[in-house]
Structure formats: structure tokens, C-alpha cells
Amino acid sequence: MALLVTLVWVLGAGPLGSFVGRLGEVQTNDPAAFLPVGAESTEVDAIAEDFDRAKGAPAIVVYSADDDLTGQDLAAVRGVAERVGERPWAVEPVAGPFPGTEDASVAQFVVTISADADTGESVEELRALLEEEAVAGLTVQVTGPAGYAADLSAAFGGIDSTLLIVAVVAVLIILVAVYRSPLLPVLVILASLLALGLSGALVYAAADTGVVSLNGQSQGILFILVVGACTDYALLLVARYREELSVREHAPRAALAAARAVTGPVLASGGTVILGLLCLLAADLSSTRSLGPVVAIGVAAAMLSAMTFLPAALALCGRAVFWPLAPHREDTGQARSTELVLSQHRVWGRVAASVGRRPRTYWLACSALLLAAAAFAPQFDAGGSGQSEIFRTEVEAVDGQETLTRGFGADSSAAPALVVADAEHLDEVVATAEGLPEVTSAALYTEDGPPAAEGPPGAAESPLVVDGRVLVEVVLAAAPESSEAVDAVRELRAELSGIEGADALVGGVTATDLDTLETAQRDFTVVVPLVLVVVFLVLVPLLRSLLAPLLLVAANVLSFAATLGVGTLLFDHVLGLPGADPVVPLFAFVFLVALGVDYSIFLMSRAREETLDHGHRQGVLRALTVTGGVITSAGVVLAATFAALAVIPLLFLFQLAFLVAFGVLVDTLLVRTLLVPALSLDAGRSVWWPGRAYKRSPDSSA
Structure with a gap:
């Protein structure tokens, strides 16, 4: 067999x-x-497809030189743009080139990558073409949504x-x-x-x-x-x-x-x-x-x-x-007697003997240490970071964005807020948006396409109406990934919601960031209690006890809070990293509680088995002794595998890798080794209440 x-x-x-x-x-x-399911920005993103806005991802090609670009330089760039527009994945005539408004040494043109094409492969082909068609004396970079998507895909490669x-x-x-x-x-x-x-x-x-x-x-x-x-x-x-x-x-x-x-x-x-x-x-x-x-x-x-x-x-x-x-x-x-078992496992036998002599001292000291670290957990910054900050290595899209900002100003490529509203209330929606101090301009999406990059805000004369709705691009005064922009989106939504019958929805990059943050916070409050209940319900029939599962769940929650606190100190005060992705705390919690309780399961299930044969005190000590080596090895292995996530050059995975790896080590070396056994010993056989192990004399033996 x-x-x-x-x-x-x-x-x-x-x-x-x-x-x-x-x-x-x-x-x-x-x-x-x-994207967050059911969020306002997600709904706008879906509606925008009907305006042909989402039929492809724009790639912004940025040229720069040490000195101001000449007419000959711009003519050469125009020739390259025309050849790029002939590629099968280019779905629209190339827009541009446009000379820099803030720095004459920079120019750009925009090509839209078809939604039917693979963005990563198309951008790779675009970059290869630009290298072949290099303009003497000029540096070229590809950025924009397509550039970022391609570099993100490459990071996952x-x-x-x-x-x-x-x-x-x-x-x-x-x-x-x-x-x-x-x-x-x-x-x-x-x-x-x-x-x-x-x-x-x-x-x-x-x-x-x-x-x-x-x-x-x-x-x-x-x-x-x-x-x-x-x-x-x-x-x-x-x-x-x-x-x-x-x-x-x-x-x-x-x-x-x-x-x-x-x-x-x-x-x-x-x-x-x-x-x-x-x-x-x-x-x-x-x-x-x-x-x-x-x-x-x-x-x-x-x-x-x-x-x-x-x-x-x-x-x-x-x-x-x-x-x-x-x-x-x-x-x-x-x-084999307990003394023999302890002597045959020299290291863990000494650990078990020490914990057995002073259980209350151990669990109080461990709890104090974990609580001290957990005190920093509320300061954990999970407000997210800008798309230029998600990479841990230098990528072309980020460098190109910096060049673009230098040439055209901070709001040159700022993804505008997108407002979808009832066409009959168009004028009121535009007036309300433009009346806000946080808004620079508002322009309509027309039959001819999106608002012209160089045109005035009111250039649109024939708005495109789809199913009775119009699409308005609202340029915010603040950078799209800033907290000021998030506040502006909140204000814009509040003002537009007061227009009766307009059914205005606000989307775009900043709105998506806001909805992602709020949705992640909602998910944390919903999923965390659900996970704790599930873990408790699994432990009760396994350990035939009500108190032991409560002890294990509480210990693992404390371990998670301590890990988050250490993460706060490391990310914010030592490494100076930007805010973590909003989902990092939830992911870390699920992995640490679900995986961390594993080691307590291994320990306490063996402790129950030994307790039935040798009594509570001897059972816990024997379990700690015989499982100490294997559980520690398992924890180190799991920590090492999660730490491997850090080789992917993305901030999100680096932060998650540290939190889970460190948290697993805390669970393995502190919670399972000292805190749980010490608490179990100090609580006595009542930890097994009301199961069969509770009814045994604490000092009985097989």
C-alpha cells in the first residue's frame, strides 16, 4: 500500500x-x-467603460534633454509617435507630442494600449521600439497607467x-x-x-x-x-x-x-x-x-x-x-517517566523544568513584554502609499513620472476625479465642482474623446451622453495621492450629493484610494471577529475544553498586537517607510492567528493526550518537552518561507513578509514556549474544563 x-x-x-x-x-x-466591491469608485469605473474611457490604458512617453528641446527634436519625437501609433495595440491616434509647460527640456506624447492586448507585453514592445527609434541627445521613458501596470507585472514576474x-x-x-x-x-x-x-x-x-x-x-x-x-x-x-x-x-x-x-x-x-x-x-x-x-x-x-x-x-x-x-x-x-523524558530532551527538558518551577513569573513577564510592544499597535500606519512608492527598486514608470512632473507641473499627469452624473443636471454639477476651492478645473468628456490636454476647461461643446449620463473630469488642486486630495474627494462627494436628481458619483484614482481605505477598515472589523469565532469553534472539540481555547485565542491576539507594534517602530521610526497598504493589517492578522494557533494546537493537543495518562502538570511539561524541538523548527521554517516574500520588490509584500515572519517567531519562541505552558500550569487542571482531562487529579500518573 x-x-x-x-x-x-x-x-x-x-x-x-x-x-x-x-x-x-x-x-x-x-x-x-x-477594487472594492460595490464602492462608488468601482461603479464609476464600470460606467466609464461605456464612454470608451476604459477601452485601453494610456502610456505616457516622456522625452527629456539637458537643454531646451529644439524644433528639430520635437519633429523627431513626432515621427516616433506616428510610428508608435501604427502598432496593432495602439487603439487611438497618438496625442502629441506636447512641449513642457514648466520646463522646455521635456516633451510628451500619449498612446493608448488596447484593452484586448497584454499591457505588460505591449509596453515592453513599446520600450523596445523607442530604443530602436532613439532620438539623439534625448532620454525617453514610459510612464502613465500602462507604464505602472507593466512595471508592476514585471515585479510579480x-x-x-x-x-x-x-x-x-x-x-x-x-x-x-x-x-x-x-x-x-x-x-x-x-x-x-x-x-x-x-x-x-x-x-x-x-x-x-x-x-x-x-x-x-x-x-x-x-x-x-x-x-x-x-x-x-x-x-x-x-x-x-x-x-x-x-x-x-x-x-x-x-x-x-x-x-x-x-x-x-x-x-x-x-x-x-x-x-x-x-x-x-x-x-x-x-x-x-x-x-x-x-x-x-x-x-x-x-x-x-x-x-x-x-x-x-x-x-x-x-x-x-x-x-x-x-x-x-x-x-x-x-x-518512560517524566524525568526520563526531560533528560532525553536536554534543551527543552531544561526549558520545561524552568517553566514548571516558576509558571506565574513566566506568564506575567511574557505578557508584560507583549503588552509593551502592543502599545504601539494603534499607531500602525495603514493609510496606503502612492503608486510611485509601492516599488522598492528603481523602475522606469516612477522615473518617468518625475520627469513628467518637472516638465508639466505637479498636476500635469494627475489622474483627475471622474464624476458621472445625470445629463440634465450637467451645468449644475460642473458649476458646483468648479466652485470648490479644492478644484482647479472641470471638463466634459465629449463625442471627440476626453478633454484635450492643452485645451481650456470649457473647450467641450458636445458632451457625450450615454444612457442619460455624462462624464466630467475634475482636476484637483492637490496631488492625487495626497491626504488633501482625499479630503477634496470627500468634499466633492458631499456637495454633489446635495444636487437633487443628479445621481452624481465620484471616482478616479483618489476616490479609489479613499474607497479602498474605507473598505479595508470595514473588512478588518468584519473578518477579524469572524476568524476568532472560527478558531475558537475549531479548538473546542479538539481540546474538549472551553477555557483552553479562550486562553489560546487571547494569547494569539496579544501576539498579533505586539507584532503590529514592532512593525510600527520598524516601518515608521527605523526605516521611514510610507504607509502600509490598507489590507496589510488584515492579512497579517489572518495569517498570524490562523498559523500561530497551529503551534498551540500542536502543543495543547499533545498536552491533553499526556494529561490523560500522567495528570495535568506532568502532561503539560512532557508535551512542552517532546514538542519543543519540532514546533520551534516548524516556526523557523514558516518564518523563513514568509520572509522569502521580501524578494519581490514591492512594499506591500515586504511589510507583510516581515510582520508574518516576525509574528510567527513570536508565537513559536515566546507564546507557545513560555506563555501558554506557564498559563496552563498556573491555571491548573481547570484549563481543561469541562472535559475528561479536567476530571483527572493534577498529579496522577499512568
Whole structure:
């Protein structure tokens, strides 16, 4: 049977690995994939498509020189613009070139990339063409929405190779250090890769049929979580397998016994993560909601591989899998005393003994430390950052934007607010908008297209009316990504809502940022309690207790708050980073609580098992001793895999990588090692109330 299971996995799931490299085919990284569902800006974005505004993404081509551009320079740029306009992905005549209004050494023209074309590939082709058609003495850069989209897509391009390689190598190094065996780490990595192949095929099929939505960030997190979770479950299984080999001669029976022993904790652990991730379906932000089912598929695949393929492979390899440190059968068997168990695990035996002597001191000290760090959590800045700040490396779109601003002023390429309103109230809407001090101008979208870049605000004479609505571009006085612009959008919405019958809606870049922030805040208040309830409901039947689950949930919430506080100090005061993406706190919470409680599940499920045989105090100490090494190793592995997200040069993923990696280490080294055991010991057997473990004498033994 073991051979059959192994062959089914290798021959069945192995070839599915090709789908991992094909996930980019069904990946969507356009702004719509991240918009808040049902928000006003999202509705405007959809309506704007009827005005042909969304039929493509504009790419702004910026030329610059050391000195003022000459007529000959502009003529050469015009020739390049005409050749760019002949490309199949250019859907409109190229607008421009326009000489700089603030700096005569700069000029620009705009080409719209067709919505039917791949923006990243089209911009790459555009940049190659501009390099071929280089104008002597001039520097050229591509920016604008299409330029940013292409550079964002390129940043995610490292997911398929770099991210996966870094994560696997990090895990392999840790496993070799833990097991000091050449074969066992290979089996564990193989289990993770098989799980990744299976999950890649399932996610590909689901995304291709429209069941789930996949973007770059969810794909990166999928890779990391599959490798990390599968390795964690494998570590737990292997540790129990080693124990079983010390009391059983027959390796296949030891593997079966180990698999049976850890099935409960792994199912509870994986189930907690899956259900916690599925809670993200309650979110309104598209990128948040789409993450849940994608990563849940990966965790399910990780569980399946770790609990079927790996036990079968261990049974086939026998004791040789631990070579050169293969365990031998011991005569003491299951009758080993607590003192013997502690002595056989020197480091963790000393830790357990120390915690056992002064439990109240330990949990009070740990709580004080976590609370001190958590005090900074309310200051965590999740207000978002401008699109020029989301990259951690130098990219052409950002450099081009700076050149454009130098040549045409701060509001030259400022994405205007978009107002959709009833056509019969057009004059009143425009007058109201232009009457606000925060507004520079308001211009109509006409039959001829968007307002001319160089024309006066009132140049539009024939507004385009679609289904009784008109589209107005409102240029704000403040930079579109500033807090002043956000306040201006709020004011504009408030004023336009007072026009009866106008049904005015305000969208655009700034409005989207505002709606994203407010939606993310709403999602946090909805999803967080839901996750906590789910975790509690999973722990109650597993531990047969009401108090222990409350203790574990409270400990993990405190751990999350402390992590957020440390993140505040690091991001704001040490690194000076801009505000985090609004979804970072929610993502960090879901991963830290769902994953962090895993280690407490591993500990407390073993503690309950030992308590039934040896009483509460001895049960907790034995559990801490025998699980200390494996849980610490699992935590380090998971922290290392999440830290690998930092290789993707995006601010959002860097911040998330640190928070989850650091938080996992806090859960592993502080909460699970000291806080939870110490609290459990100080609370006594009441921690198991009202289950069977509560009814045992605290000092009884088997």
C-alpha cells in the first residue's frame, strides 16, 4: 500500500507541476482585480467603460534633454509617435507630442494600449521600439497607467522562479540543520513540491473557469504558504515517527501509528487555517476576498501531501531515512517517566523544568513584554502609499513620472476625479465642482474623446451622453495621492450629493484610494471577529475544553498586537517607510492567528493526550518537552518561507513578509514556549474544563 500511494503521488501529482509555471496565464493584475466591491469608485469605473474611457490604458512617453528641446527634436519625437501609433495595440491616434509647460527640456506624447492586448507585453514592445527609434541627445521613458501596470507585472514576474527557489532553499538549509540527514530533507521538500503541483493545477483550473480570481500577490502567498504549511505538517509527522520507531520494530507500523497520532492536530491546524482564510470571503475588497479560496486550496493540498505521501515514503524508507542518526528501539517504551523524558530532551527538558518551577513569573513577564510592544499597535500606519512608492527598486514608470512632473507641473499627469452624473443636471454639477476651492478645473468628456490636454476647461461643446449620463473630469488642486486630495474627494462627494436628481458619483484614482481605505477598515472589523469565532469553534472539540481555547485565542491576539507594534517602530521610526497598504493589517492578522494557533494546537493537543495518562502538570511539561524541538523548527521554517516574500520588490509584500515572519517567531519562541505552558500550569487542571482531562487529579500518573 505504501508503494502504491507513493507512486500515485509521484506519477499523478508530479506532472501537475507544469501548471505552477502557467499560473501567469490566468493571473489578473489590472486595477479592477484590487477594487472594492460595490464602492462608488468601482461603479464609476464600470460606467466609464461605456464612454470608451476604459477601452485601453494610456502610456505616457516622456522625452527629456539637458537643454531646451529644439524644433528639430520635437519633429523627431513626432515621427516616433506616428510610428508608435501604427502598432496593432495602439487603439487611438497618438496625442502629441506636447512641449513642457514648466520646463522646455521635456516633451510628451500619449498612446493608448488596447484593452484586448497584454499591457505588460505591449509596453515592453513599446520600450523596445523607442530604443530602436532613439532620438539623439534625448532620454525617453514610459510612464502613465500602462507604464505602472507593466512595471508592476514585471515585479510579480519573479514569483514563478526567484520566490520559489529562495523559499525552497531556505527550507532545505533549515531541514538539513535540524535532521542532519541527507535523505529526510529531500523527502520533505518533495512532499511540498508535490503539494504545490497539485494546488497549482487546482488553482489554474479554478481561475481559468472563473471560479476564483488570481493575482500576483495571491499567487506569491500561495507558493509560500504551501511550502511552509506542508513542511510544518511534515515536521510534526516526522517527529512522531521518530518517537514511534523507539517503541516499534516495524517501520511501516511506526509510520502508520505516527500518521494516526498527528491526524487530529494536523486536521485541526489545517482546518483552522482553511476556515480562517475562507473568512476573507466576507471582505468587500476584491483582492482580499479572492485571496481566501486560492490559498485555502493550497493548504488543503499541503495537508493531503503531508498526511498521505510522506507517511508512505517514510514507511518505504524505514529507519534509513534518518541516516546517519537512525533511532533504535528502546526498552523503556511508553512507560518512560517524566524525568526520563526531560533528560532525553536536554534543551527543552531544561526549558520545561524552568517553566514548571516558576509558571506565574513566566506568564506575567511574557505578557508584560507583549503588552509593551502592543502599545504601539494603534499607531500602525495603514493609510496606503502612492503608486510611485509601492516599488522598492528603481523602475522606469516612477522615473518617468518625475520627469513628467518637472516638465508639466505637479498636476500635469494627475489622474483627475471622474464624476458621472445625470445629463440634465450637467451645468449644475460642473458649476458646483468648479466652485470648490479644492478644484482647479472641470471638463466634459465629449463625442471627440476626453478633454484635450492643452485645451481650456470649457473647450467641450458636445458632451457625450450615454444612457442619460455624462462624464466630467475634475482636476484637483492637490496631488492625487495626497491626504488633501482625499479630503477634496470627500468634499466633492458631499456637495454633489446635495444636487437633487443628479445621481452624481465620484471616482478616479483618489476616490479609489479613499474607497479602498474605507473598505479595508470595514473588512478588518468584519473578518477579524469572524476568524476568532472560527478558531475558537475549531479548538473546542479538539481540546474538549472551553477555557483552553479562550486562553489560546487571547494569547494569539496579544501576539498579533505586539507584532503590529514592532512593525510600527520598524516601518515608521527605523526605516521611514510610507504607509502600509490598507489590507496589510488584515492579512497579517489572518495569517498570524490562523498559523500561530497551529503551534498551540500542536502543543495543547499533545498536552491533553499526556494529561490523560500522567495528570495535568506532568502532561503539560512532557508535551512542552517532546514538542519543543519540532514546533520551534516548524516556526523557523514558516518564518523563513514568509520572509522569502521580501524578494519581490514591492512594499506591500515586504511589510507583510516581515510582520508574518516576525509574528510567527513570536508565537513559536515566546507564546507557545513560555506563555501558554506557564498559563496552563498556573491555571491548573481547570484549563481543561469541562472535559475528561479536567476530571483527572493534577498529579496522577499512568
